[in-house]
Amino acid sequence: MAAVAKLSELKDATPTRVDVDGVPVCLVRLGDDVRAIHDTCSHQQWSLADGTVWDRGVECSLHGSTFDLDSGRPSSLPALKPVPTFDVKVDGDDVHIDVTTATNDAPFPDH
Numbered sequence: 001m002a003a004v005a006k007l008s009e010l011k012d013a014t015p016t017r018v019d020v021d022g023v024p025v026c027l028v029r030l031g032d033d034v035r036a037i038h039d040t041c042s043h044q045q046w047s048l049a050d051g052t053v054w055d056r057g058v059e060c061s062l063h064g065s066t067f068d069l070d071s072g073r074p075s076s077l078p079a080l081k082p083v084p085t086f087d088v089k090v091d092g093d094d095v096h097i098d099v100t101t102a103t104n105d106a107p108f109p110d111h
């Protein structure tokens with residue numbers, strides 16, 4: 001697991017993009033927890049960190065699909081495929097992520 005951010009520097013319910021070993025990740029702080037989802041929208045490869053957090057989901061700013069931060073599944077069209085989600089551990093102020101496998105078994109985007 002790689003330390004990728006400081007909890008104290010993440011704004012609540014505000015997406016933040018980080019690159020972890022070449023993988024773009026959208027981090028979202030929800031209180032004292034953090035969710036990590038691949039930053040690439042499964043519809044047309046837009047950055048999810050450019051979007052808005054609604055009720056434990058992140059809404060893509062290009063066409064409005066919302067992805068559940070726990071399951072990675074889209075809850076609204078036009079996206080149909082899930083986005084990989086990642087294991088997160090918060091240790092004190094350090095946020096660690098494992099990007100080697102998706103916790104939801106969703107395929108990684110091609111690019």
Ligand code: FES
Nearest residue numbers: 041043044060063
């Ligand atoms: S690129 Fe995200 S919904 Fe179209």
